[in-house]
Amino acid sequence: MKHIAILGYGTIGSGVAAVLRVNAKQIAARAGEEIVVSKVLDLREFPGDPVQEILVHDYQEIVADESIDIVVETMGGVHPAFEFVSQALSQGRSVCSSNKELVASKGAELLKIAKEHNCNFFFEASVGGGIPIIRPLSTCLTADDIDEVSGILNGTTNFILTKMDQEGADYAETLKEAQKLGYAELHPEADVEGFDACRKIAILLSLVTGKTVNYEQIPTIGITEITAEDFQYAKFFGASIKLIANSFKVDDQFYAIVAPMLVPAEHPLHAVNDVFNGIFVHGNVLDNAMFYGRGAGKLPTASAVVADVIEAAKLGHQYASYGWSEEAYEIGNPLIVRRRFLVRIAEESAEIDEKIKEVFGKVMHIHYLKGEGSVFLTEPICEGDLPDMVAQVGTLISAIRVLD
Numbered sequence: 347m348k349h350i351a352i353l354g355y356g357t358i359g360s361g362v363a364a365v366l367r368v369n370a371k372q373i374a375a376r377a378g379e380e381i382v383v384s385k386v387l388d389l390r391e392f393p394g395d396p397v398q399e400i401l402v403h404d405y406q407e408i409v410a411d412e413s414i415d416i417v418v419e420t421m422g423g424v425h426p427a428f429e430f431v432s433q434a435l436s437q438g439r440s441v442c443s444s445n446k447e448l449v450a451s452k453g454a455e456l457l458k459i460a461k462e463h464n465c466n467f468f469f470e471a472s473v474g475g476g477i478p479i480i481r482p483l484s485t486c487l488t489a490d491d492i493d494e495v496s497g498i499l500n501g502t503t504n505f506i507l508t509k510m511d512q513e514g515a516d517y518a519e520t521l522k523e524a525q526k527l528g529y530a531e532l533h534p535e536a537d538v539e540g541f542d543a544c545r546k547i548a549i550l551l552s553l554v555t556g557k558t559v560n561y562e563q564i565p566t567i568g569i570t571e572i573t574a575e576d577f578q579y580a581k582f583f584g585a586s587i588k589l590i591a592n593s594f595k596v597d598d599q600f601y602a603i604v605a606p607m608l609v610p611a612e613h614p615l616h617a618v619n620d621v622f623n624g625i626f627v628h629g630n631v632l633d634n635a636m637f638y639g640r641g642a643g644k645l646p647t648a649s650a651v652v653a654d655v656i657e658a659a660k661l662g663h664q665y666a667s668y669g670w671s672e673e674a675y676e677i678g679n680p681l682i683v684r685r686r687f688l689v690r691i692a693e694e695s696a697e698i699d700e701k702i703k704e705v706f707g708k709v710m711h712i713h714y715l716k717g718e719g720s721v722f723l724t725e726p727i728c729e730g731d732l733p734d735m736v737a738q739v740g741t742l743i744s745a746i747r748v749l750d
């Protein structure tokens with residue numbers, strides 16, 4: 347029998363307890379032994395919940411309980427999660443975490459501690475919730491030279507943008523609806539400003555490069571400036587707008603950005619709607635692969651955590667390498683990235699048309715409703731050249747990148 351402790355009895359932590367209960371038989375068969383939750387750490391009380399019997403408020407009680415083999419960390423945030431997780435690993439206990447902030451900022455360091463103490467640090471649930479992507483990238487796709495990982499990695503923003511697209515609604519009213527339905531937090535900044543997706547792509551890119559990608563170096567633009575009109579123009583080109591965490595390699599150098607992007611109908615991520623997540627991977631021998639499913643939510647996320655627990659139970663004190671080192675990976679200069687843009691400027695006239703063609707060359711050009719300015723789709727141009735080029739033709743209203 348393996349004994350586990352759960353740190354944090356919120357949505358995911360209680361989901362882990364529920365999955366272990368509901369699928370106890372299958373889990374025991376796959377792990378080779380029964381898995382029992384013997385302690386739960388949370389500052390709150392849960393009167394009436396059976397967890398109350400095994401609830402502790404002081405992490406030291408878990409440290410001192412020698413029967414515990416595996417620790418599940420579902421607290422969120424970097425501190426004190428980092429201190430608790432590193433202490434557990436130093437005790438030779440494997441840790442399974444759903445905490446993307448912790449993994450993005452301390453992943454390689456925690457893997458090193460795990461290796462030194464012959465145990466494991468697993469974090470399948472930290473990206474894409476219930477979608478398997480961490481283990482596929484680090485074990486199933488290791489024969490490939492992966493040159494692109496791009497994803498819709500945030501369910502909240504995907505829900506908002508899907509509604510805006512389908513209902514022609516504006517950002518503020520859609521956010522309010524998402525909050526009412528429980529799909530967006532009261533303080534939604536981490537999601538709508540793109541910070542959550544940024545941490546997740548940093549984790550994926552770290553696994554692909556084998557080094558540590560500092561999420562603070564990834565340019566991150568949220569969805570708060572996207573308007574109902576932007577969707578109208580996107581539709582004109584048969585596209586939608588989605589928050590894309592985009593990373594790709596050119597000449598052995600990875601570039602990365604998180605930004606709302608025009609996703610053409612033929613791109614596999616175009617069909618990823620509502621709260622769902624999708625991760626597109628391209629490898630030189632694999633070609634295209636898509637991972638799709640529920641990127642958030644109690645049971646889907648807990649499913650990934652419990653799968654990690656089963657793996658940890660099976661491996662015991664054998665360290666499984668993810669090939670992720672602490673060495674820093676410098677992502678490429680975002681200003682030299684070439685991509686297409688959907689540009690909207692305030693001016694419109696035959697003269698402006700000519701100027702646009704002169705400055706941008708070949709463009710797919712529309713004059714939308716009179717008085718709304720000009721909108722045009724550029725050929726690939728350098729990100730760093732865009733402001734200057736736009737300034738030559740008019741006053742910028744918006745420039746949305748295209749995911750090609």
Ligand code: HSE
Pocket residue numbers: 475499500501502503537542641642643
């Ligand atoms: N807030 C996150 C999302 C939760 O909306 O995707 C899962 O990490």
